[in-house]
Amino acid sequence: MRTIVMKFGGTSVADAAAITQVMALVRRAIDAGDAPVVVVSAMSGVTDRLLGLAEAASRGQADVVHDGLEELSRRHAETAHRLMDNAAGPIAREIDQEIADLRAVLQAIEVLRHAHPRARDRVAASGELLNSRVVAAAMHEHGLPAEFVDARSVLMTDTSHGQAVPLGDPTREAAAHHVVPLVRDRRVPVLGGFVGCAPDGATTTLGRGGSDYSAALFGAAIDAAEIQIWTDVDGMLTADPRVVSAPRLVRQLSFGEASELAYFGAKVLHPSTILPAVTRDIPVRILNSRRPDAGGTLITGTPAADDRPVTAIACKRGVTVIDVTSTRMLMAYGFLRRVFETFEHYRTPVDVVTTSEVSVSVTVDDRRHVPEIVAALREFADVSVEEDMAILCVVGENLRQRSDTASRVIGTLAAFPLRMVSQAASRRNLTMVLADSLVPDAMQHLHDELFALAGTR
Template identity: 55%
Template sequence: MNRALVMKFGGTSIADADAIARVTAIVAAAAARDIPLVVVVSAMSRITDDLLGACTAACDGNGHAAQLGVDAVETRHHRVVDELFGRAEFPESSSVRLRADVSEVCDELRAVLTSVAVLRELTPRGADRVAAAGELMSSRIAVAALQRSGLRSRWVDPRLALVTDDAHPSAAPLMDETRTAVARELQPVLEAGEVAVIGGFVGATRDGITTTLGRGGSDYSASILGAALHAGEIQIWTDVDGMLTADPRVVANAQLVSHLSFDEASELAYFGARVLHPSTIVPAVRDGIPVRILNTMRPEGRGSLITADGSGHDRALTALACKRNISVVDITSTRMLLAHGFLRRVFEVFEQHATSVDVVTTSEVSVSVTLDDDRRLEGIERDLTVFADVQVDRGMSILSAVGDNLRGDPGLAGRLIAALGGLPLRMVSQAASRRNVTVVLNDRDLPQAMSRLHDEFFVSVGSPRSAR
């Protein structure tokens, strides 16, 4: 049997009946190549947010609002079912059965949220049970749409195929157990010549307790399942053409990056490129499985191909990535000048508050770090002030220039900083990998900074990727 192709479709790609029809056509074209297919689907766009909103209402004791939230989710899925299967040429039993499947999931949600509203408490385990519902419903509808089109397809329960630890709500896969589960649940479907359809984002513990992989985790599911299957390729179908040289919302003339390395893609994802979830490609990297980013609205496009070593290009940079609305924390203590253990004490505080940092710069008496999650910042600041002076600046941005060739050309970093001349830079850092140069600056200066760098490295001298 040929190596499998894993195709993951995001929430906007299955947002309504028309979108699901496009997905069906894309999968049918792939099936014509006579290769084993696994289709991984997210929840319909905004459904996970709606479900978590119902959770919040229930926790506040507003059971009525929570039930209305579930009603709206159920109605949206029923409408899609009716639009897909409500025409005369399809048996009435198709839509009746699917509507019943959707209602069964929603009835379970209502029961859970009723209890939550009474207790005014939702455990992480309970939240995962609610959040998983979107993928369980969308995958049922997707497999029915494929079957309607004439493709032999079978639904696979993600809670049986993807085994995780119990770290709710961002569980980690247990790869040995997952490989065994995939061999049991997915492999027979492929060997029977059927398309396997499975919800992303969702897994279960060894004991069968529903878990989720964290927001954006459907991409992660595709990579995990691809690794477990030793797939030939993993495709991430989304609403953009692929990885771009910059955020098109900031740089209007951003261009497609047709080929990049796993390391470049990982760093771009980490520093804010939203096409990929940062964890997505880790299992693929370990197994050397290519990942391709494609646009559901333009299936004829070439997309972006991510491979272990990239394309061996000679471009100066591969792309720019950014994160807005971050906080910079300056920790200073002249009492700790050259004192052993100062950095350890600083980072122990962040660890105690389960908060990760993005960028770090140090001097003899101070440490500066950036946070894109400031929910625990008040407690962090309180604990740091026990042994240091702390200053917090909000409304900052991270701008990272990423490229494998930064490692071999020391002049590129200087050229990058020179291009930003006149703009106040709060922090400057080059990663240990020497694969990125990162600056931190005020949010209001980000558009100008990105435009300058894009013009310098991707547009200047008449070349889309000038290496000078």
């Protein structure tokens, strides 16, 4: 019996029809001899709605909050009613209780006219807490041995509200107590993603898109045989289909390739998802809940056994380039350290870095603290800022061996002014920075060159 984690995203659990398909997939896994642990996101659009209600409460818009709560309650109750004959039973009371708890938090925000990060986390968590209860109840009603498990009793984190850091050992201990016994009894634990618990008992969240991360953390905590990410696309593609026409499915890639692609904009996978899987060497499979037989993408610690020079390309749009220049940089000990300590102080990650004798250029996609960063840097250097830029990233394990690929990529983009070019220390990615407005044409041009003659990988 394999223990697998099956994580279903917001579009895969958006309504009664989607949840019915989820139940069929879970039943199929059980029939195949697997022991699934199910992790679900909030229904599509609910998290944004909840955060909007927190904002409305902070502005004192009581009518907006009231209407929003009624809408959320009605949506979950109607979904439960479509899925269950006994929708007026325990699940109705659970929905009512969660809405009542949510209302109390929003009323407190309204009184204070401020949404503290701790309160925002409690509000944002309601989508997963509601939906995991509905899904568990529906599965039980339809003969699946499902049991709701509050994710806050399993996923232990620090107190960094809005972007909580998981605590590995406490999570593993909690999973051994709350999840593993259910699996041994051939029951199906159903948990919400995205949500955790701080040492002080407060609800925390892992940040937007954190449900994938939760699934990987749960998988690592219980030593799962496989982590499955069920979404609304067939798997990882050779490029973003919203930017490039006719991208191809990537059948297999390495943990390293997947991490690079996720970090640089491949929306199908949260960037943090891979790390827990790497730690325990657990394969991750990306599958389409609407086309479960499409095959999907398998991510493992072993690169695919082929000679493809490039696995996929990705882009991160809307980034900012910051140039830091000083003639004092030449032979100046500690200049770069001072530059990067400034970004660290404002907790702003840097994506791409290039240096010369007298300057360093970096890209950031988090603009919240750019004014403060620029002001701090100007205390010891000249600084210029260029907005509306994008990062174009070419990823492939074989970039290490194929020295001609980099020149081929740069040559293909000769008609597009490249602001920065950098190759990672791993040598599995080549990144270029260019104007955001050029991305669609540049990506299509590059994809046509690299994949026009290639089949599905």
